[in-house]
Amino acid sequence: MSHQNSNNVIAANRRQLLQLGAAGAALGTAPFLFNIASAQTATIKVGFPVPLTGAYSSEAQDQVRAAEIAIKEFNDAGGFNGRMAELLVRDTKLNPGEAATRTLELIEKDKAAFIVGSLSAATQLSINAVTRERKVIFNSISQSDAINEVKDWSPYTFHEALNPHMTAGAVARYAFPKYGKRVVYLTADYAYGHEMVRGFERAGKTLGATTLADIRHPIGAADYSSFLPRIQALNPDVLVMCNFGRDLVNSVKQATDFGLKEKTRIVAPILLYTARQAAGADAFDGVVGGTSYYWGMEDGVPAAKAFNDKFRKAHGGAVPSDYGALGYAGIRSVLQGVLNAKSTDSLKVSEAMGQLKYNWYKGDQYFRKCDHQSVQSVIIVESKSKGMKDKNDVFKIVGMENPNEANLRSCMELGHKA
């Protein structure tokens, strides 16, 4: 009897202990429960570091405008299990050191789960350096060949935008057969410029084009007059301006001044919508180039019309630019990855994005397995100066290259084993 009593006591003690333990465990996990509960409604923060100030602020602001549409679409559709997405926009000042600092701020302070952004090659690489160490997904919406290379790559690195190799190749395949095979390059002397030349030369080789000269100029040069007499003397069929944005505006203007357009066709790997607007019709008249997106595609591509209408509705009739469209797509790809993976865990979302097949604004796209490069179409446009229906009608679409992995550099060349 006493034995039973003592057992009871022990049992009672044990029970108390267990209850205490359970209470303690409950208290201990309660914060976690609380966190999970709040996590259910916790916003999915997407960091968006872009150069809001500096030379490319127009493009960056368009990126933000379009990204906001993607976020809103996601939220209006219910988000992910009720969790809404939030866009955290930060200014990189077009400065890689600042971009890295902002990315650190986004990850450490704001607890951003994903990063989408950047505009210049250098800033995207520095953002990537920060995100991949911390296993945060980064979907880059700026041009670069380097980000696909194994040296910079990580499973968390995605590249939504085109790379110079693709755009250069597409423009080459259009321009060289049409305008001639004797080519001079005026190249901005930095990695991006070199990548463009490489893309042109490689495509050109199969077409029988010859490089008469590859003239390097300092990036950001204001005066190109020193390089033009030599180009004039060489008298090429095609003059390829391997530079970007404002550099392109300057060099094309001055080439026009020197009368180069009379005997030579000027071609550029990328024609920026905003740069064309800023520079005016005369400077770019007749120049042919590539782009990832032009709003005028809406006549032939239903996805483009749908996207343009969304943008018009949200922004008072304005049309999206090329970089704007990338802002939209960059966000949508990541958020779709979250929905498909049913999780915000980086590895799972990365896998989901790797398997994504999508058509956000211009046609079918998917991410190549080895380097997460978005395989997509390239549009060839020619700048207009006559017959413009309105101030937005600046380009004529003269060609389009369908998505094709053959136009990319091979996985092996980039150093990937896959």
Add this chain to the structure above:
Amino acid sequence: MLDLTLSLFMLQLVTGIALGAIYALLAIGLSLIFGMLTVVNFAHGAFFMVGAFLGVYFLGLTGNFWLSLVVAPLVVGVIGLVAERFLVRPLYGRGIDYPLLLTFGLSYVLIDVVRAVFGIEGLQSSTPASLRGAVDLGFGHFPLYRLFLIGATAVVVLALWLFLEKTRYGLIIRAGSRDSEIVRVLGVDIAKVWWLVFGLGTAIAGLSGVLAAPTRAVNPEMGIPVLAESFVVTVVGGMGSLPGAVVAGLLVGIVFSMTALLAPAYAEMSIFVLMALVLLVRPQGFFGKAGALG
């Protein structure tokens, strides 16, 4: 591979001279201010930029290039006068670094003000209608506007020379830059002279901006590389020397142009190497006074 014919060489040389014309004007403005006030104007590139913007703006407003060529530099000069009176003058006597640093801060402000007023994208600028087209120089076609640049610079330099050498005010300025103490003792209001010279120097910077605008993209950041280039020219020519500014301006323009022809990737570096060499071999520059502000 490079077929270096005489024609190409000549064309490149003329291109360098046209480039040098702008450099010379910039250096003249910088040298005037330094020679007279011993102030290193770190906002010089920004004034150049403001001049370019105002030039394009007035051209758009009036349709008359010649009018904007006169009005825009005047407005820039007025901004310079205001800046000197309220920002730079309080710093005299404090040491040579202070005005330098103040103008550095001023450049930041000017850039953002232009962004706020004219927008971040900049303005569309094109060659004025009357100066379009190219001229056959015999060894190649050269843009008419750039020939005009060379001519305009020559006119400005001549006018300035006449002003400094042949007028009373010019005499005061020359005397004041040599010894401001004595000039003050002789009863001249030296503060007023400094004030006007600062305005003149910035007006010339603005003028070079108006002249350069049709040849390049006009955006708020266009003055940043220009500042470094102006320093190179002014140092090579001699800080405070006007003939030095002209000679060095042309020299630097030609050096850049020739390097661009023969080794294009090193063109930008070449002018800084030139500057470093001059500083080591003859720190006062070609025409500068030895020991001047060491």
Add this chain to the structure above:
Amino acid sequence: MTLHSLVNGIARHRVASALLFLLIFPLLMPYEALAINILIFGLFAVGFNLVFGYTGMLSFGHASFFGVGSYLTGIAMVHFGVHWIPAIFVGVASSLLAGLFVGYVAIRTRGIYFSMVTLALGQVIYYLFYKAEHWTGGENGLRGIKAEVIDIFGWRIDFLNPLTKYYIIWLFVAFTLWLVSRILASPFGSVIESIRENEKRTVACGYDVPRAKLLIFVISAGVCGLAGGLRALHLSVVPVDSLHYLQSGQVVMMSLLGGMGSFFGPFVGAGVFLYLEDIATNVTRYWMGVVGVLFIALILFFPRGIWGSLMHQLKQRGMLQGERE
């Protein structure tokens, strides 16, 4: 303890006080990465100020030492697989060498010419690094600096943890600030200050002025190089504009903002500058104009800088030992 004795106590143990403050500093900042940046640029500014505030030479090319330190630390780690601690030494050694080269050339000039030479040589170094794309990554910057888990004598430390990173960098900064303070308090420190006050007289007193100038220039380069190396670890990249004259201009602004005549002033200047820039950027897109206006106001009304003005006020009120001006 009276306020007077407290103030004097802090002044006498300036290094300890500074370091103590820096220990709690990250708690005052909105995020650690900003605090770390302030630590790094504070060190950079203190190093620069050895030449500017203490010796009276306005160098416009100090970013080259900062950048050389960053790049060489990064190159050692990325291209040669060197462990981070020896890599930091490589960075410092390289910047000492760079300081020797630039200093030897620049010391021959004075005043404005000195500023121009340092600017020109700085730009040449910038272009050299820019073009050496294979080593430096060129425009894209040097990437691949991995410092995720570092071990100090067997202790595994998570360098990705921002607070941990801060305190490790704090150790380096602490040691260097102590070293700088010792140098300034030594007879040599008095020599360089007298060079600033009256160079001719210093020569007349029999000191080898060019040698002193060169020595302080090299020391300054080394300190800036250390700051650069730490930055490479912090950001995992070395951006090419670390070497540009605009970066040199920025450190001049920081020193002036804080007060170039004092030991801790430049540190304060770096902190205020970066903090204000951070706030201004989030508030307005015209942060550049705001910074410009603030800078102008400082030059006009507080030429001693924030910290310098504070020190001056304390001296005037007799709270602090030192000359009443």
